[in-house]
Amino acid sequence: MSKAAAITISGVDVYHGHGSQRFHAVRQADLTVAPRETFGLVGGSGSGKSTLLRVLAGLLSNWSGAITLAGQVLPPGERPPRSYYRHVQMVFQDPYASLNPRHTVDRILAEGLVLHGFADVEQRIRHLLDQVGLGPRFRFRYPHELSGGQRQRVAIARAIALEPDVLLLDEPTSALDASVQAEILNLLMAIRRERPVTCVFVSHDLSVITHLCDRVAVMQQGAIVERLSGDDLVARHVQHPYTRQLLAASEGLPA
Amino acid sequence: MTEAPLLSIDGLTVSFPGEDGPVAVVRDFKLEIGREKVGIVGESGSGKSMTARAILGLIPKPGVVMANSMRLHGQDMLSLDKTGWRRLRGKRIGMILQDPKFSLNPVMRIGDQITETLQLHEKISRAEQRERALEILAAVGIDDPQRVYAAYPHELSGGMGQRAMIAAMLVSSPDLIIADEPTSALDVLVREQVLKLLDDLVTRRGIGLILISHDLPMVARFCDRILVMYRGRVVESLDARHLDRATHPYTRGLIACLPSPALRGQVLPSLSRDPAWEVA
Numbered sequence: 001m002s003k004a005a006a007i008t009i010s011g012v013d014v015y016h017g018h019g020s021q022r023f024h025a026v027r028q029a030d031l032t033v034a035p036r037e038t039f040g041l042v043g044g045s046g047s048g049k050s051t052l053l054r055v056l057a058g059l060l061s062n063w064s065g066a067i068t069l070a071g072q073v074l075p076p077g078e079r080p081p082r083s084y085y086r087h088v089q090m091v092f093q094d095p096y097a098s099l100n101p102r103h104t105v106d107r108i109l110a111e112g113l114v115l116h117g118f119a120d121v122e123q124r125i126r127h128l129l130d131q132v133g134l135g136p137r138f139r140f141r142y143p144h145e146l147s148g149g150q151r152q153r154v155a156i157a158r159a160i161a162l163e164p165d166v167l168l169l170d171e172p173t174s175a176l177d178a179s180v181q182a183e184i185l186n187l188l189m190a191i192r193r194e195r196p197v198t199c200v201f202v203s204h205d206l207s208v209i210t211h212l213c214d215r216v217a218v219m220q221q222g223a224i225v226e227r228l229s230g231d232d233l234v235a236r237h238v239q240h241p242y243t244r245q246l247l248a249a250s251e252g253l254p255a
Numbered sequence: 256m257t258e259a260p261l262l263s264i265d266g267l268t269v270s271f272p273g274e275d276g277p278v279a280v281v282r283d284f285k286l287e288i289g290r291e292k293v294g295i296v297g298e299s300g301s302g303k304s305m306t307a308r309a310i311l312g313l314i315p316k317p318g319v320v321m322a323n324s325m326r327l328h329g330q331d332m333l334s335l336d337k338t339g340w341r342r343l344r345g346k347r348i349g350m351i352l353q354d355p356k357f358s359l360n361p362v363m364r365i366g367d368q369i370t371e372t373l374q375l376h377e378k379i380s381r382a383e384q385r386e387r388a389l390e391i392l393a394a395v396g397i398d399d400p401q402r403v404y405a406a407y408p409h410e411l412s413g414g415m416g417q418r419a420m421i422a423a424m425l426v427s428s429p430d431l432i433i434a435d436e437p438t439s440a441l442d443v444l445v446r447e448q449v450l451k452l453l454d455d456l457v458t459r460r461g462i463g464l465i466l467i468s469h470d471l472p473m474v475a476r477f478c479d480r481i482l483v484m485y486r487g488r489v490v491e492s493l494d495a496r497h498l499d500r501a502t503h504p505y506t507r508g509l510i511a512c513l514p515s516p517a518l519r520g521q522v523l524p525s526l527s528r529d530p531a532w533e534v535a
Contacts, residue, residue, distance in 0.1 A: 044442040045413060148299065177298035177469050182512035182523035189522065204442040211514035211523075234516045249443040252450075252476040 012065035040213035048222040070165035089159035093171040095151035149180035266323035294474035297484035312340035349429035355416030366404035414445035
């Protein structure tokens with residue numbers, strides 16, 4: 001096992017595209033996330049929050065700076081080694097797009113376990129399905145037979161299957177109904193209690209972020225403009241005008 | 256003087272054939288709307304979008320629409336043929352859908368999509384059409400109408416795209432707008448801007464609005480009254496200012512399961528559904 005998970009991001013710039021088309025998506029980001037902390041990244045569309053998350057997930061390589069995650073150095077400009085993905089897993093926004101429609105739940109969950117050489121795959125799958133509140137009867141179903149909330153549970157089961165140190169969550173509830181959102185948030189909190197996992201949660205929904213996160217960074221046009229604790233958010237102790245706007249908009253008040 | 260309702264619907268039922276006979280997805284829906292903002296709230300599968308589609312004459316086959324009456328400005332909608340519906344949709348009822356990426360024509364410039372509608376409704380010259388289109392783009396809060404006029408949908412952000420959609424719809428000066436999740440693909444800041452724009456337009460031009468969404472707090476802030484739908488049926492009808500006076504356990508459950516500072520970090524109440532809710 002690796003040592004306790006923690007994330008250090010220093011001086012990170014992320015780009016999309018090349019040459020004259022190059023877009024500077026994240027500018028000089030600095031962050032540290034403590035082990036077992038749930039850290040929120042907040043911002044509007046185009047703020048760079050999801051881009052930064054994708055870099056951490058090892059899905060984007062066009063970046064510079066330094067990142068360490070769960071004791072692993074993420075190499076800039078190249079694809080991380082396979083072993084990196086044992087330490088970090090991601091849950092995506094759209095449960096309708098993130099599961100292979102031609103694979104059963106069993107195969108979706110087994111794939112990563114087999115790839116990373118886990119023994120007792122059978123038993124783990126059964127345990128995972130229980131853990132995310134689905135149970136054995138869902139094991140041989142296809143994604144189209146599941147509701148949005150059930151699919152998101154499968155996506156979460158897949159993410160925790162490899163016992164990652166870090167769980168990256170990109171708007172995991174924004175495509176779901178309120179009652180299903182509550183169930184998924186409850187599930188995420190239960191997972192956090194049961195496992196030594198560090199979470200980075202991206203959302204534009206401040207009420208969801210406030211509910212789950214210990215600390216928050218607010219991003220605007222690629223830059224981190226403010227760092228806050230969850231308590232600050234509840235108490236509205238915010239400084240930056242953009243954070244104020246976000247708070248006001250999420251409550252429907254004029255900024 | 257009391258004004259006749261813009262739209263009045265009674266006993267609207269939408270059903271689709273199933274293995275064991277027809278399955279009703281909207282049951283006994285009733286609404287009278289004037290120049291006001293009415294929200295229809297419900298979760299996926301509640302029938303809210305199907306209700307909107309039925310009002311627009313857009314229920315796909317093999318769906319069946321039945322009603323005791325459906326009238327727009329007193330005109331019977333049930334007897335409309337294809338052409339009649341098309342005229343109604345173009346001219347009297349405007350619609351705004353969730354994602355402008357799918358509802359705008361991707362291979363047509365924004366300006367052409369707006370003038371296309373103008374050409375259908377009014378006989379004016381090309382130059383006048385362009386003038387009018389630019390005016391409308393400015394009216395929906397687009398700062399550089401010239402650029403947006405010449406742009407293709409993919410060149411616009413989500414918020415801009417939604418404004419362009421609204422502009423294209425406003426061209427025909429509809430009396431009633433049906434907006435189905437118009438802001439759920441947008442981030443919070445843009446969402447508020449688009450809602451404010453809709454509010455201004457509806458108030459200033461005296462348009463009736465039906466706003467359909469799963470977001471109960473947003474609808475409550477924005478609308479005058481709210482219908483809550485569950486499994487095809489309206490289970491509660493509320494004054495939007497008094498969400499706290501909701502009595503139906505489903506409505507109360509929907510409010511209770513939202514994250515709030517008081518419940519921070521705690522287990523959120525989950526909604527337990529009662530089969531009795533499905534029976535009127």
